[in-house]
Amino acid sequence: MRAILLVPVVVGSIACGGSAPRVVTPAPRADAPYRAVHIDTLAPDKVERFVAARAAWKGELEKAGASDGRGVFLQVGDHAMYTVRSFAAFADFDTRGDAIDRSLAKVPKAASDAYDQGADSSLVYPHTSEVWQVDPQLSYAPASGALTEATAAVGRLVLDDVRPDPASRDPYWDAIDEQNQALAAAHYPLTRIGFRTMFGAGHVITLWLAPSQQALDTAPSVEAAVASVRGAERAKQLAATIAGAIVHHDEQPVVVRHDLTRLQGP
Secondary structure (H helix, E strand, O other): OOOOOOEOOEOOOOOOOOOOOOOOOOOOOOOOOEEEEEEEEEOHHHHHHHHHHHHHHHHHHHHHOOOOOOOEEEEEOOOEEEEEEEEOOHHHHHHHHHHHHHHHOOOOHHHHHHHHHHHHOOEEEEEEEEEEEEOHHHOEOOOOOOOOOOOOOEEEEEEEEEOOOHHHHHHHHHHHHHHHHHHHHOOOOOEEEEEEEEEEOOOEEEEEEEOOHHHHHHOOOHHHHHHHHHOHHHHHHHHHHHHHOEEEEEEEEEEEOHHHOOOOOO
């Protein structure tokens, strides 16, 4: 059953944003099926304050050889910041808190306080956390150059609110699956990672990833790529099926903030 879970969200920790140089972050486990996602919404006039606080804190972590256990920092749109941490089992949550505390004990408390003040004073509603699960049927990776959120440079985040009745939900999944098969035949250059929400707002999430802004900008549309393999009429049918199952659709640009990400540690 392709159930979309609608579960109350929990309030969590802090992420960050801005425009980034191309610095590759060590990749998380490729086989990890889950993502713990923290979502910060920033006051538009305080984005740079948030970025400066995170950058200074990351410097303190590196100096101490410590980690705060955050994931990959993604800037989503103008002032939404997602921290995405991959994990393999929910049991990981039982031990990582103590490991983070031990690691952060090496960092001066004044630095931690400065980070909290600079970051927290930049926040506005909504401020929340979710858990996403990778859905292979909603995902596509090119034969060469496949990316994760940790190895990409830019992308797009798509949030779909899909009708939960089988007559709407199942054709949505099947149409995306057929699109992905066509993308493979067309040697489509971008990576598509699809997620279902396990805990959170209940969106179906698509993260499109590219190695550069140029690669993202020059990639053909999904419909055009599918049309090159299945024909224009079938490509339109699939797009219409997907659109018809969606109550609300939102799409935002993504910049991977390698300059703010420190994956080493718990």
